[in-house]
Amino acid sequence: MNSLILIVILMLISTAAFIFGRKKALNAVNGKVSALHSLPGHYGWFSAVISFLPGLTILIIWFLFGNNLVDNFTLATLGGEIQNLSDFDRALYMNDIRNLAAQDAISRPVTEAMTNAAHYYLRTQENISWIFALSAIGISALAALFSIRKISPDLRSRNLLERLILIALVTCSAIAILTTVGIVSSLIVETLRFLDHVPLTDFLFGLKWSPQTALRADQVGSSGAFGAIPLFAGTLLITFIALLIALPVGLLSAIYMTEFASRKARAIFKPLLELLAGIPTVVYGFFAALVVAPAIRSSGEVIGLEIASESALAAGLVMGIMIIPLISSLSDDVISSVPQSLRDASLGLGATKTETILNIIIPSALPGIVSAFLLAASRAIGETMIVVMAAGMAANLTANPLEAVTTVTVQILALLTGDQEFDSAKTLSAFALGLALFVITLFLNFMALRVVRKYQEQYD
Amino acid sequence: MNIINVFEEDRMDNTPDEEVVEPIIQTKDVNVYYGDTHALMGIDLDISPKRVTALIGPSGCGKSTFLRCINRMNDTIPTCRMTGTITLDGENIYDKKIDVVQLRARVGMVFQKPNPFPKSIYDNVAYGPRIHGLAANSTDLDEIVFNSLQRSGLWNEVKDRLDTPGTALSGGQQQRLCIARTIAINPEVILMDEPCSALDPIATAIVEELITELKERFTIIIVTHSMQQAARVSEQTAFFHLGKILEFGDTSEIFTNPKVEKTKDYITGRFG
Numbered sequence: 001m002n003s004l005i006l007i008v009i010l011m012l013i014s015t016a017a018f019i020f021g022r023k024k025a026l027n028a029v030n031g032k033v034s035a036l037h038s039l040p041g042h043y044g045w046f047s048a049v050i051s052f053l054p055g056l057t058i059l060i061i062w063f064l065f066g067n068n069l070v071d072n073f074t075l076a077t078l079g080g081e082i083q084n085l086s087d088f089d090r091a092l093y094m095n096d097i098r099n100l101a102a103q104d105a106i107s108r109p110v111t112e113a114m115t116n117a118a119h120y121y122l123r124t125q126e127n128i129s130w131i132f133a134l135s136a137i138g139i140s141a142l143a144a145l146f147s148i149r150k151i152s153p154d155l156r157s158r159n160l161l162e163r164l165i166l167i168a169l170v171t172c173s174a175i176a177i178l179t180t181v182g183i184v185s186s187l188i189v190e191t192l193r194f195l196d197h198v199p200l201t202d203f204l205f206g207l208k209w210s211p212q213t214a215l216r217a218d219q220v221g222s223s224g225a226f227g228a229i230p231l232f233a234g235t236l237l238i239t240f241i242a243l244l245i246a247l248p249v250g251l252l253s254a255i256y257m258t259e260f261a262s263r264k265a266r267a268i269f270k271p272l273l274e275l276l277a278g279i280p281t282v283v284y285g286f287f288a289a290l291v292v293a294p295a296i297r298s299s300g301e302v303i304g305l306e307i308a309s310e311s312a313l314a315a316g317l318v319m320g321i322m323i324i325p326l327i328s329s330l331s332d333d334v335i336s337s338v339p340q341s342l343r344d345a346s347l348g349l350g351a352t353k354t355e356t357i358l359n360i361i362i363p364s365a366l367p368g369i370v371s372a373f374l375l376a377a378s379r380a381i382g383e384t385m386i387v388v389m390a391a392g393m394a395a396n397l398t399a400n401p402l403e404a405v406t407t408v409t410v411q412i413l414a415l416l417t418g419d420q421e422f423d424s425a426k427t428l429s430a431f432a433l434g435l436a437l438f439v440i441t442l443f444l445n446f447m448a449l450r451v452v453r454k455y456q457e458q459y460d
Numbered sequence: 461m462n463i464i465n466v467f468e469e470d471r472m473d474n475t476p477d478e479e480v481v482e483p484i485i486q487t488k489d490v491n492v493y494y495g496d497t498h499a500l501m502g503i504d505l506d507i508s509p510k511r512v513t514a515l516i517g518p519s520g521c522g523k524s525t526f527l528r529c530i531n532r533m534n535d536t537i538p539t540c541r542m543t544g545t546i547t548l549d550g551e552n553i554y555d556k557k558i559d560v561v562q563l564r565a566r567v568g569m570v571f572q573k574p575n576p577f578p579k580s581i582y583d584n585v586a587y588g589p590r591i592h593g594l595a596a597n598s599t600d601l602d603e604i605v606f607n608s609l610q611r612s613g614l615w616n617e618v619k620d621r622l623d624t625p626g627t628a629l630s631g632g633q634q635q636r637l638c639i640a641r642t643i644a645i646n647p648e649v650i651l652m653d654e655p656c657s658a659l660d661p662i663a664t665a666i667v668e669e670l671i672t673e674l675k676e677r678f679t680i681i682i683v684t685h686s687m688q689q690a691a692r693v694s695e696q697t698a699f700f701h702l703g704k705i706l707e708f709g710d711t712s713e714i715f716t717n718p719k720v721e722k723t724k725d726y727i728t729g730r731f732g
Contacts, residue, residue: 262538341575345638348533349588349645350565359587364578 006059006133010140014052017144021047024151038158046157049164050147055140062132070128071098074121078113097121187438190431197425198226203432205229209395209406211415211426226429228436230397234312234405238387239380241316241401242323246376249320250327251369257328258335259357270332277325281385288318288390296402305402310392313401319386323376330375334368335361367451374448378441384409408433484509484679485530485649490544492525492534499525501703503544507649507696512671512680514690514711517700518726523683526700527651530681531567532560548649565592568642572654574634576626576641581618584626584637585609588645604644612640613670632663639670643678650674652682656689668693687727691715699723 022044029035036043071094075082082093096106101118151157195203206227253273257266293314300307307313338361346356362369384407392404393414415430483506492500500522507513515523525534532553534540545552553563565588576584585605588594595601605622609615614636618629626637635655642650652671656664671680671693684690690697691711698708699720707714707723718724725731 339575341571341573342577344533344536344569344571345575345577345641346587347536348531348564348569348571349591349641350561350563351587351591352561355591359591360577 003059003062003129003133006136009137010052010055010059013055013137013140013144014048017051017147018044018048020144021148021151024148025153025155025157028151029153036153037156038161042157042161043151043155045161046155047144047147047151049161051140051144054143055136058132058136058139062129062136066128066132070121070125073124073128074117077120078117101125184435184438187431187435190428191435193423194425194428194432197428198224202226203228203429207397209411211411211429224425226425226432228408228433230395231406231408231411231433232436233397233399234391234395235381235407235409237312237399237401237405238316238319238391238407239377241313242319242380243373243377245317245320246323246327246380247373250324250372250376251331253324254328254331254335255357255361257332259353259361273328274325276321277329279322281322281383282389284318284322285385285389288314288386292318293390300402307402308392308404310390310404311402312391312405315387315391316401318390319380319383322383322386323379326379327372327376330372331365331369334365334372337368338364367454371448371451374444374451378444378448381444382409382437382441384413388413408437412437481508483507485546485548485681487526487529487546488544490526490529490542490546492522492529493541494537495539499703500529503705505698505705505708507679507681509648509679510675510677511696512675512682512694514694514697515681515683515700516685516687516690516697516726518731519685521700522703523700524653527569527653527681527683530649530651531564531569533564533569535560565645566647567649567651568645568647569651570635570638570642570653570655573658574631574638576629576634576637578625578627580623581609581626581629581637582622585640585644588641592645594645608640608644611643611674612636613666614640630663632659632666635659635663635667636670639667639674643674647678649679649681652680654683654685657685664689687715687729699726701726 022040025036025040025043026033033040074097075090075094082090085093092107096108097114097117098121099106100110100114101121203226206225207229208225208227209230210225212224253269257270257273261269289310293309293311296311296314296317297307297309342360342364343356346360347353351359387407388410391406391410393406393410394404395406395411396403398405412430412433415427415433420427485505485507487503487505490500490503491498503522503526505526515526517523528534529542529546530548530553534542542554546554548563548566551558577587579587582605585608586595586601589601589604595604606615609618614633617633618637626634629637635658639650639655655671656667659667668689671682674680682690682694694711696709697711697714699706699714699718699722701722707718707720709719714723715727718727
């Protein structure tokens, strides 16, 4: 049975439960709604939810374990030689049976046993889907009847519904949290595997990054070096340049927007500035690589400086432009949340606008500005596209913005692009880098949140 | 009727002077518009120096707008337009030659809600003197801060914690801090926009007492919704209604013998 049809049937059952539940509640009090504990609709929803949930649960079990069940039944019918295979080979064999059943190409000659198994597989699949579907429908119908029977004027369906909504909300937030936990724990597991190949101190404090490992023992240039310092140095250099551009420009434009711009100018400039945030980073990337980097190089030639065509400066400049809207819109929010009464007080004492901004508004908004700065920094650290295109791949350990550097994100990209072995130190190092990056941005975000919280207390 | 009783108790102290004094502020035909709204219509008012003048009237009648014209705070509202003249010591404050910043140093303002800066008590009071360079050195500044806090009656309450935030004081203390901050720049005129509306009765009484002391040195114009307050603290009262002054005169006259029916209705609480 098709699962889509099943879902439709379950919905029909719960719709019916809604209608009958509502009707029963109304009939029980002869249409006098005020005699009911809750509104008639609440009784309807109560029945509908109670009847839908069991069916849904069975459906989910089917999706999660149905295929496994079919596989196991099929394997159980096969002869001893298959049973004796290793887990891995048995899984391959099962895979072939499944492909045969789906009439795909398979990796071994087709035997009669396999054809039989494929037929058995299809039959079992059909049967099991019917069993699940019918039991889902049956249980839903039973639940519908049960819930309608339960309905009486005293039933606190409104409160029960409230609790169900709470459960739904908790489930959704749990999904978000569990996903994060899952991602982080996979990072941690792979990082631990990486640390089997490379000592932690080499990774954290090593000054050389050259993640080439040998395929064969006698290969030349096979010793990989996994010192992450050059990558983090490059990341910090580019982030520093970016913030050097974005902080003053973003902050000052936010001040202009909130304190000086007329309503008309604000209506034009603010959307234009926020348009910057809408440009895909890949577009910034080729803008950096094709326009900014060559421009920097040729202007360097004019004054006799040799500048690499892929330079930290180009990437940092463009990244700075990219995060201007982030800084300006966050600062805009905090500056406009400084109470007007403070501006009035300062102006009323004969301070000029600039004195008011410097002495009152910026100090009052400072925590918010700092947190905007930290969020922008973590955005810049995690940015990939611009640096891939403009900063290059060479892991130079340098503080010179005119040289090519590389960043953590660029290296992760390079390590995982193309066909790679999944258990080599080279690929695993990507997870270690990812984890390190995660820890840094987490720390920055955490600091930003703490600063914001402190700031909120100030005016309460 | 209660109000009039309150007034009559104080009558002996408030006996209006008979001598003619030169007004410190004169307004002639002041009109203010917010966009299309005509908020003030032809206001003519003479304010006497070293007196308390109360502006009373129902909400939305334009008293705060008028007050904000006197230190040009309305300049900060983009849609606001003003015609007519206001003179301070005979000088038109809307003249092009007038520096708004200097004007506001001469005409201080205390706002409806206490609005201390999120700085220390000391820095709150020192803010104005620092901006205007009133203190040559830190001893001078200490002196100004001390005098201002002393005059606003706050010194004894805060002398041990001048470095704590002004925002941590109680509402009444905050408002007195704002008054101290204003008198620290030694203005000629202090505008008060319902300074007690956010305060409890005890804090209000303290601030009113302070106002009575301050008029020795400063000209005070106070907007208030409290008839008792106007009767207690002011020598002259202007009654605003729908953007016009319906009646202006000695407070004793206005409260005991209002000439206009509307004024009488308002001060006896029949509308407003």
